[in-house]
Amino acid sequence: MTRPTLFTDCTVATMESGRPNYGLIEDAAILQRDGLIEWVGPSGAVPGKLSGMAEQSLQDRLVTPALIDCHTHLVFGGNRAKEFEQRLQGVSYEEIARSGGGINSTVEATRAAGFETLVSASLRRLDDLISDGVAVVEVKSGYGLTIDDEIRMLRVARKLEELRPVKIVTTWLAAHALPPAFKDRPDHYIEQVAIPGLVRAAEEGLVDAVDGFCETIGFSPAQIERVFQAAASLGLPVKLHAEQISDLKGALLAARYSALSADHLEFLSETDVPEFARAGTVAVLLPGAFYTLRETKLPPITALREHGVDIAIATDCNPGSSPLSSLLAAMNMACIQFSLTPEEALAGTTRNAARALGLAGMYGEITQGAKTELAVWDVAHPADLSYWIGRSPLHMRLSNRNYM
Ligand code: DI6
Numbered sequence: 066m067t068r069p070t071l072f073t074d075c076t077v078a079t080m081e082s083g084r085p086n087y088g089l090i091e092d093a094a095i096l097q098r099d100g101l102i103e104w105v106g107p108s109g110a111v112p113g114k115l116s117g118m119a120e121q122s123l124q125d126r127l128v129t130p131a132l133i134d135c136h137t138h139l140v141f142g143g144n145r146a147k148e149f150e151q152r153l154q155g156v157s158y159e160e161i162a163r164s165g166g167g168i169n170s171t172v173e174a175t176r177a178a179g180f181e182t183l184v185s186a187s188l189r190r191l192d193d194l195i196s197d198g199v200a201v202v203e204v205k206s207g208y209g210l211t212i213d214d215e216i217r218m219l220r221v222a223r224k225l226e227e228l229r230p231v232k233i234v235t236t237w238l239a240a241h242a243l244p245p246a247f248k249d250r251p252d253h254y255i256e257q258v259a260i261p262g263l264v265r266a267a268e269e270g271l272v273d274a275v276d277g278f279c280e281t282i283g284f285s286p287a288q289i290e291r292v293f294q295a296a297a298s299l300g301l302p303v304k305l306h307a308e309q310i311s312d313l314k315g316a317l318l319a320a321r322y323s324a325l326s327a328d329h330l331e332f333l334s335e336t337d338v339p340e341f342a343r344a345g346t347v348a349v350l351l352p353g354a355f356y357t358l359r360e361t362k363l364p365p366i367t368a369l370r371e372h373g374v375d376i377a378i379a380t381d382c383n384p385g386s387s388p389l390s391s392l393l394a395a396m397n398m399a400c401i402q403f404s405l406t407p408e409e410a411l412a413g414t415t416r417n418a419a420r421a422l423g424l425a426g427m428y429g430e431i432t433q434g435a436k437t438e439l440a441v442w443d444v445a446h447p448a449d450l451s452y453w454i455g456r457s458p459l460h461m462r463l464s465n466r467n468y469m
Pocket residue numbers: 138167168171241278306309354381383384385386387
C-alpha cells in the first residue's frame with residue numbers, strides 16, 4: 066500500500082465512453098490509490114481528504130489517459146530502405162513481396178540478429194512511442210516464421226516490459242508470410258509451424274492474442290480459419306490484418322470469430338459493415354501504411370461511423386509498409402487522410418485501442434477502477450494532440466508502477 070495521491074490543477078479529458086466532448090472536465094482533480102483511479106471530477110467536488118494523502122499540482126496542464134498503440138510490428142532486425150528506393154522508382158509493394166523481398170527480407174535479418182541486438186533495436190522504437198505518451202504497446206511476431214524464431218520474437222517483446230514502464234501485449238502472427246522453405250506449400254506451413262508453434266508459445270505464456278495476414282500475398286481465409294480454430298481451442302482471442310490490398314472478406318471471417326479487431330480495412334466493402342458491426346469487433350485503421358503505400362482507396366469511414374463501429378488508430382510500426390514510430394503522427398494522419406475528428410483520433414488511441422486489446426475499462430479511460438496510466442501534456446486542448454506534426458507536447462507520463 067502506498068499513499069493515495071490527489072492530482073490537482075488540471076484539465077482532464079477522461080475519454081469515458083458515452084461522454085461527449087472528450088469527457089472534458091475543466092479545473093479538475095484525479096484521486097488515485099494503489100495504482101488505480103478512485104475518483105475524477107471537478108476540483109470543487111473532491112471527496113473528503115484521505116489520511117496521508119499526497120497532493121501533486123499539474124500546473125494547469127491537460128491530462129488524458131496514457132496512449133495505446135494497439136498494432137505494431139516493433140520487434141524486427143535490419144531495415145528496408147533499399148526497398149523504399151525501389152518503390153519510389155515505381156516497383157509495387159506486392160511485386161517486391163512476390164520477388165522474395167518484402168516481409169521475407171526482414172525475416173532473414175530478424176533470424177540473423179542476436180537477442181540483445183533485437184532488444185536494443187526495438188527499444189529505440191519503443192522509446193519513440195513512450196515520448197509520445199504511450200503506455201501500452203501491442204507487439205506481433207511474424208518475422209521469424211519458424212517455431213523457434215517466432216517464439217524468440219515474443220520473448221524479445223516481453224523483455225521490453227522489464228526494461229521500460231510500459232505494458233506489452235503480445236500477438237502470435239506466424240501466419241504473416243510464407244517462408245521460402247515452404248514455397249507453394251502454405252497448408253503445410255499452417256500445419257507444421259503456425260499451429261504447433263502457437264500451442265507451444267501459448268504453453269509458455271507468451272501469447273495474448275492471435276493474428277494473421279489474410280491477403281493474396283499472405284494466407285487465404287480458409288488457412289486463417291484453421292489458425293483461428295486453434296486459437297479458439299486455446300481460449301485465445303483473435304484479430305486479423307484484413308482487406309489491406311484486396312477484399313477477401315477477412316473482416317467477416319474475423320467477425321465470425323468475435324475478433325477483438327480487424328485491421329487496415331481499406332478494401333472493406335460498405336455492404337459488409339452491418340455484419341461486421343454486429344460482432345462488436347473494433348476497426349483498427351493504420352494511416353502510416355496507407356501513406357507509405359500511397360494507397361488511394363479509403364476505408365469505409367462513413368459506414369463504420371453510421372453503424373457504430375469503434376475505430377482505433379495505430380502506427381503499424383514495421384520496416385516495410387509503415388516505418389512510423391510516432392502515435393501522435395498517426396493521429397494527425399488519421400485526421401488528414403481519413404477525415405477523423407481529433408476527438409475520434411484520441412478515442413482511437415485510448416478507449417477504442419484498449420478495446421482492440423481486450424483491455425477495456427482498465428486502460429484508455431480515466432474512470433473509476435482504471436489503472437493510473439496518465440499522460441500530462443503542455444497543451445490547452447486535446448485537439449492539439451492531433452494538430453502538430455513531428456513534435457510531442459508530452460510533459461510527463463504518470464505510470465501505475467510508481468504507485469503500487
Ligand atoms: N501488413 C502490414 O502492413 C505489415 N504486415 C502486414 O501484414 C507489413 C509488414 C512488412 O512489410 O514488413
